[in-house]
Amino acid sequence: MTRFTHLALTLCVAVAGTAIEARADCLPDMTKKKVRGSIAETSIPSNDPIGRLLGTVTGVLNGASTVFITSPPPNVTSYDVFLTTAGDVLIATGVPTRTPVRGEPGEFISHVDLTVVGGFGQYAGATGTMTLDGRAHTGAVPTTADLVHQGTVCGPNVKGGGN
Numbered sequence: 001m002t003r004f005t006h007l008a009l010t011l012c013v014a015v016a017g018t019a020i021e022a023r024a025d026c027l028p029d030m031t032k033k034k035v036r037g038s039i040a041e042t043s044i045p046s047n048d049p050i051g052r053l054l055g056t057v058t059g060v061l062n063g064a065s066t067v068f069i070t071s072p073p074p075n076v077t078s079y080d081v082f083l084t085t086a087g088d089v090l091i092a093t094g095v096p097t098r099t100p101v102r103g104e105p106g107e108f109i110s111h112v113d114l115t116v117v118g119g120f121g122q123y124a125g126a127t128g129t130m131t132l133d134g135r136a137h138t139g140a141v142p143t144t145a146d147l148v149h150q151g152t153v154c155g156p157n158v159k160g161g162g163n
Contacts, residue, residue: 026127026154033158035060035130036150041067043143053145057082061090061149069096080114088121090153098136106139116153126155 026032037059046052050069057065063084070093071077078094092114101107116128130151137144 030127030154030156031158031160032152032154033060033160034150034152037061037148039065039132039134039145039147039149041065041145041147055145055147057084057149059149067094078112080112082119084121086121088119088123090116090119090123090126092116092130094132096132101135106137108136108138110134110136110145110147112147114151116151122157122159123153123155124157126153126158128153128155 037057039055039057041053041055044052044054046068048068050072052066052068055065055067057063061082061084063082063086065080065082067078067080069076070079076096078096080092080094082090082092084090094112094114096110096112098108098110101109110133112132114130114132116123116126116130118124119126128151130149130153132147132149134145134147137146
């Protein structure tokens with residue numbers, strides 16, 4: 001796999017993770033929490049076969065994120081982890097897509113559908129969905145992405161609710 005392909009796949013995952021909207025129907029004993037914010041991601045060196053992104057997260061999930069591609073095209077999937085400044089961890093699997101921006105080489109519109117699969121701390125046993133939307137910049141060295149995320153997370157330990 002060429003370095004450009006590796007970088008493009010990495011950006012696709014990063015951009016996809018930028019805008020996340022979680023929609024979830026919670027069980028009666030679970031708390032529902034809306035999450036939203038932004039993510040600024042950068043491709044970093046790793047031993048992951050298709051690359052890894054490291055991000056700074058703002059909003060409800062304020063802290064850091066990391067994502068790597070778990071399967072290559074044509075059926076791209078990702079593994080996304082969010083670590084909040086309070087030490088809570090939210091884990092999701094994603095389906096990222098990228099669309100080239102016409103007339104702007106190296107620029108892509110990114111979208112990621114995330115399914116929350118659990119975590120640690122307040123996100124232990126969490127479920128939900130999120131979306132990431134934004135733009136990937138594959139012409140930058142290193143590759144970067146700017147995303148917006150939003151969604152809903154439910155869980156027995158989730159704190160707070162509403163917006």
